[in-house]
Amino acid sequence: MAIVGAGRLAEGIAVRTLAGGHKLRLTDSEQGKAEALAASLAARTGPDAGGAPLEVTVAGTAEAIAGTDVIVLALPYPEGRQVARDQGAALSGMTLVDTCNPVDFSTFDCLLTSPGMSAAEEIAEINPAARVVKAFNTTFAAALMAGQVCGLPVDVFLAGDDPDAKDKVAALVRDGGMRPIDTGPLRRARELEAFQLLHMTLQGPLGLDWSSMIKLLPLLRFRGILIPNGQWRLFPPGPPVPDGAGRLAISPRLRPRSPQPPQAPRVPAPGVPSVIRKTFRTCSGAGRIAAARARAVAAPGTRLRW
Known part of the structure; x- marks a missing residue:
């Protein structure tokens, strides 16, 4: 070349x-x-x-x-x-x-x-x-x-x-x-x-400092937690990995979840502090917008169902 x-x-x-x-x-x-x-x-x-x-x-x-x-x-x-x-x-x-x-x-x-x-x-x-x-x-x-x-x-x-x-x-x-x-x-x-x-x-x-990229990603469903440094920790561990054809494959330890039917909001037991009632959030998506939304609604350390 x-x-x-x-x-x-x-x-x-x-x-x-x-x-x-x-x-x-x-x-x-x-x-x-x-x-x-x-x-x-x-x-x-x-x-x-x-x-x-x-x-x-x-x-x-x-x-x-x-x-x-x-x-x-x-x-x-x-x-x-x-x-x-x-x-x-x-x-x-x-x-x-x-x-x-x-x-x-x-x-x-x-x-x-x-x-x-x-x-x-x-x-x-x-x-x-x-x-x-x-x-x-x-x-x-x-x-x-x-x-x-x-x-x-x-x-x-x-x-x-x-x-x-x-x-x-x-x-x-x-x-x-x-x-x-x-x-x-x-x-x-x-x-x-x-x-x-x-x-x-x-x-x-x-603040990207000319080090970003434009990336197309499939929608994945996984469980994660937002930790204080602003990064995502996956449950169970195992990030998406590229397969031989260049497409995104899913690690054997990280499988898509089947779509779940809508559920009615759970009513917390009487006397449970509000900070605990707000601990769990449900989010969807795997991109920067989804991450930004999660950060907007969840304090550091909040467990998220993703």
Whole structure:
């Protein structure tokens, strides 16, 4: 795989690519930047860090993309368009991954693309012979380098019109320990770019520090307790674990509960203090919203039926 660009996102994608056992070529228009990234990768995952020898080479753009299976444009908007234009026929039939988000960073209030158009579709219009796939635009570098957030694999949303090209990108994602999610044709990149704009604007208000991820989870029913540090402890222990296909499986020690019919509120025995009557709560859902609701109604240490 070749990565055009050597910034933070390029580093995250490179770490996952190497974790999957793939060869990597790096290139950047800024002198010395690709070399610095290669040195950083060697220090992080190479033999000196106890890892296997890295197959990373640094080259010019034309040399880097020649004969590669997948080319990733880890570039800010609209630099990817320029690469697609400059390389022209060299990209014919190649799988070209656009990662950018055309956000107006002066305001964080809008996208710079025209209505009904995405950055990925602009690249496809400039070079229609390339097989363009939108990917990695909803993932921050910190999550990519870790490969997971809160013990769950990173979801990488894909959009593209060429099934074979999407399959190649999905295979790279899986090899890197992440979960590919096919969202449909390339026009779905419009929603992915808008979604990431929202994701970015929430970093400050929620104190996420650019280390969050967008994750799709099934609804699970389990029993838990909210402990004072704000984390969840499961009863019985055993968190959801990813299966070999990248889907979320359920630990043998944590099985879904069968839906229960609605029950009438229990009337506490006379003389039971109100603080005890309010100890047990029943909640449903397994996401941040459900957790926020639980925290709103339950003091630390409250046992919850989830």
